[in-house]
Amino acid sequence: MTAAATPASPLSAKPAGSHLRFYALWLLGIAVLIILPLLFSSGGSLTSFSLIGIAIVFALSYNILLGQTGLLSFGHAVHYGLGGFAASHMMNAVVAHGWPLPLPFIPLFGGLGGLAFAILLGWVMTKRAGTVFAMISLGIGELVASSSLILRSVFGGEAGITTDRTTLPRMFGWTFGPQLQVYYLIAFWLVLSAIAMYALTRTPLGRISNAVRDNPERVQFIGYDPHVVRYLAYCFAGFFAGVAGGLAAISFEIANSAYLGAIQSGLVLFSTFIGGTAYFFGPILGAILVTYLQLGLTSLTSVWQLYFGIIFIGIVMFSPGGIAGLLMMHRPLILAGTFGMMIPSYLLAIVPTAALACGVILTIETVARYSGGDAINLFGVAFNPQSPVTWAVAAVLVVGGFFIARSTWQRIAEAWDRAATVARDRGYLA
Amino acid sequence: MTAAIEVRAVEKRFGNVSVIRDLNLSVAKGERHAIIGPNGAGKSTTFNLISGHIRPSSGEVRLNGAVISGLRPFEINRRGLSRSFQVTNVFSRMTVWENVRCAVLWATGHRYAFWKNVDSLPEVRERTAEILDDIHLTHRRDVPAGLLTYAEQRELEIGVTIASGATVVMLDEPTAGMSNAETERAVALIRRLTEGRTLVIVEHDMSVVFGLADRISVLVYGHIIASGTPEEIRRDPKVREAYLGEEAH
Numbered sequence: 059m060t061a062a063a064t065p066a067s068p069l070s071a072k073p074a075g076s077h078l079r080f081y082a083l084w085l086l087g088i089a090v091l092i093i094l095p096l097l098f099s100s101g102g103s104l105t106s107f108s109l110i111g112i113a114i115v116f117a118l119s120y121n122i123l124l125g126q127t128g129l130l131s132f133g134h135a136v137h138y139g140l141g142g143f144a145a146s147h148m149m150n151a152v153v154a155h156g157w158p159l160p161l162p163f164i165p166l167f168g169g170l171g172g173l174a175f176a177i178l179l180g181w182v183m184t185k186r187a188g189t190v191f192a193m194i195s196l197g198i199g200e201l202v203a204s205s206s207l208i209l210r211s212v213f214g215g216e217a218g219i220t221t222d223r224t225t226l227p228r229m230f231g232w233t234f235g236p237q238l239q240v241y242y243l244i245a246f247w248l249v250l251s252a253i254a255m256y257a258l259t260r261t262p263l264g265r266i267s268n269a270v271r272d273n274p275e276r277v278q279f280i281g282y283d284p285h286v287v288r289y290l291a292y293c294f295a296g297f298f299a300g301v302a303g304g305l306a307a308i309s310f311e312i313a314n315s316a317y318l319g320a321i322q323s324g325l326v327l328f329s330t331f332i333g334g335t336a337y338f339f340g341p342i343l344g345a346i347l348v349t350y351l352q353l354g355l356t357s358l359t360s361v362w363q364l365y366f367g368i369i370f371i372g373i374v375m376f377s378p379g380g381i382a383g384l385l386m387m388h389r390p391l392i393l394a395g396t397f398g399m400m401i402p403s404y405l406l407a408i409v410p411t412a413a414l415a416c417g418v419i420l421t422i423e424t425v426a427r428y429s430g431g432d433a434i435n436l437f438g439v440a441f442n443p444q445s446p447v448t449w450a451v452a453a454v455l456v457v458g459g460f461f462i463a464r465s466t467w468q469r470i471a472e473a474w475d476r477a478a479t480v481a482r483d484r485g486y487l488a
Numbered sequence: 489m490t491a492a493i494e495v496r497a498v499e500k501r502f503g504n505v506s507v508i509r510d511l512n513l514s515v516a517k518g519e520r521h522a523i524i525g526p527n528g529a530g531k532s533t534t535f536n537l538i539s540g541h542i543r544p545s546s547g548e549v550r551l552n553g554a555v556i557s558g559l560r561p562f563e564i565n566r567r568g569l570s571r572s573f574q575v576t577n578v579f580s581r582m583t584v585w586e587n588v589r590c591a592v593l594w595a596t597g598h599r600y601a602f603w604k605n606v607d608s609l610p611e612v613r614e615r616t617a618e619i620l621d622d623i624h625l626t627h628r629r630d631v632p633a634g635l636l637t638y639a640e641q642r643e644l645e646i647g648v649t650i651a652s653g654a655t656v657v658m659l660d661e662p663t664a665g666m667s668n669a670e671t672e673r674a675v676a677l678i679r680r681l682t683e684g685r686t687l688v689i690v691e692h693d694m695s696v697v698f699g700l701a702d703r704i705s706v707l708v709y710g711h712i713i714a715s716g717t718p719e720e721i722r723r724d725p726k727v728r729e730a731y732l733g734e735e736a737h
């Protein structure tokens with residue numbers, strides 16, 4: 059072994075396997091993106107995957123603000139929407155002027171659209187963090203969304219700006235007419251954006267953003283202006299949100315005021331938070347879950363937003379770290395080899411918790427459908443919302459399910475204490 | 489030679505309460521200067537005024553001859569003044585390593601760079617490792633700062649303060665709440681780390697003060713009543729009356 063191969067300090071070197079595992083994880087993700095359409099090739103699933111890909115880019119961009127810099131924005135869709143409009147105008151301009159710019163480059167212009175707005179307004183917006191920033195972002199969001207209906211020449215009014223992606227110059231002979239080609243275009247930009255946004259977290263700016271999130275006051279005493287840090291983070295978030303908007307404009311071949319509005323802004327906040335803001339992959343999980351639920355639930359129930367609300371409240375109350383936080387909590391246990399102690403208590407909790415969930419669903423659907431009288435189909439079992447039998451079943455499931463489930467949750471807590479104590483003894487938990 | 493820190497006729501009012509009154513203080517380059525005084529005398533407020541945390545109502549502060557009062561904390565920090573806080577004030581969700589590294593980044597010239605990988609900056613890594621070694625926290629490098637013991641957090645606070653390599657270091661009660669053994673270790677650490685720099689320290693432990701300081705200023709009710717060598721301070725009748733009085737009996 060040569061001297062150069064010996065690290066200066068044994069502690070500054072990570073275990074040899076961790077680098078490999080890191081790259082393997084990214085390669086695995088890319089492989090999944092490539093293979094997915096071969097396994098599920100129906101038009102419906104390709105559209106779903108495309109939407110999920112866009113939602114992931116959007117949620118990751120949001121987490122630059124929320125998770126990495128501690129900025130809670132209620133108006134992030136402004137950048138998404140403006141990115142969508144910028145991309146649409148660019149597409150139409152390319153066609154009108156016959157520029158030799160193929161479709162795969164268009165999302166870049168979406169990003170520039172989102173970035174331009176961030177550069178212009180971000181400096182004023184990021185002067186303060188916390189509630190002030192949240193309120194300004196809400197105001198700007200409403201302002202832009204409402205002016206999008208007034209400034210017809212730019213935003214196309216109610217109808218929006220329509221495009222035809224197949225009329226752009228071709229690349230590799232692809233027309234981007236078929237959804238499969240659009241999917242691969244989105245997957246390509248997803249990989250590119252995710253790598254770029256991950257890399258950003260590993261830069262001096264990314265680290266200082268974390269410091270600003272934790273303690274903006276102290277940052278000033280190590281030489282940094284937190285305002286500049288927030289502004290730069292805001293610009294990056296705006297750019298990648300614009301890329302997502304550009305991808306959406308390509309996928310739907312339209313950009314309209316709905317892209318910019320409070321609902322989009324709420325949805326991205328929701329996805330990011332549910333997924334978990336403390337880990338880079340959190341928003342990815344959140345975007346997958348929320349898009350999937352959104353697509354699935356809307357066809358099953360008219361009150362799907364109510365379920366979103368319940369999930370959101372549940373996560374905020376019981377797992378503020380989101381899904382990623384919940385998963386990563388188990389990491390030290392797995393490393394310490396004590397995760398096995400948790401399994402019996404988890405298995406025990408499944409049935410009563412599922413019963414409780416069914417009871418809640420049945421109750422909500424009964425209330426929602428009582429006056430209409432349409433039947434409820436709960437996992438293949440039909441219920442009549444006007445029948446007392448249904449009410450009784452719902453009541454039994456909710457009340458009985460709750461009391462039994464609660465005792466199984468207590469067992470989980472006890473098992474957790476035991477597993478964590480052992481893990482602590484073995485040095486895997488602080 | 490110009491003084492490292494020169495405070496001239498500084499006044500600070502909160503509403504109509506005068507917390508600092510006609511404060512004059514001069515700290516020479518390379519000097520270890522202790523500020524002592526009873527609780528609520530205005531020692532931390534003095535630190536806040538010098539480091540730019542708050543602005544003086546009137547008067548001026550100079551760092552190496554240049555006026556710094558009115559500048560913002562990061563501007564003052566970039567001119568080579570770094571301070572710690574009486575109540576630990578670090579980045580609680582980040583690890584010990586990350587805390588110190590963040591404090592190294594500006595001084596090593598990486599600033600707001602978003603095109604460099606922070607893990608592959610050799611001088612940053614070496615300096616961070618060196619400081620962790622100095623503050624005896626190398627074995628805790630991957631622990632989030634919020635989970636450290638109290639004494640460890642105080643040591644990290646010192647580490648974050650000195651990491652930038654500032655020429656003027658101000659420490660606000662660095663040993664408060666430490667056991668005797670911990671205090672001894674912290675004082676040895678401070679002595680070593682501030683070698684060749686200017687140090688201003690607020691400290692209640694008189695044995696630490698008289699052992700460490702080249703000069704001492706006594707602050708009472710927002711006014712410095714005496715400034716001098718430990719010997720002069722020990723003999724000063726005003727000090728004995730106002731502050732050391734009880735110990736002298």
Ligand SMILES: Nc1ncnc2c1ncn2[C@@H]1O[C@H](COP(=O)(O)OP(=O)(O)OP(=O)(O)O)[C@@H](O)[C@H]1O
Nearest residue numbers: 502505507525526527528529530531532533534574
């Ligand atoms: N922001 C503020 N607003 C109003 N009063 C303040 C403010 N900051 C400090 N004070 C007052 O100024 C006085 C001096 O406070 P300071 O914290 O500087 O004292 P200190 O000498 O550091 O005391 P200690 O030894 O307890 O740390 C106190 O009476 C305090 O209540």
Ligand SMILES: [Mg+2]
Nearest residue numbers: 531532533574
């Ligand atoms: Mg104080």
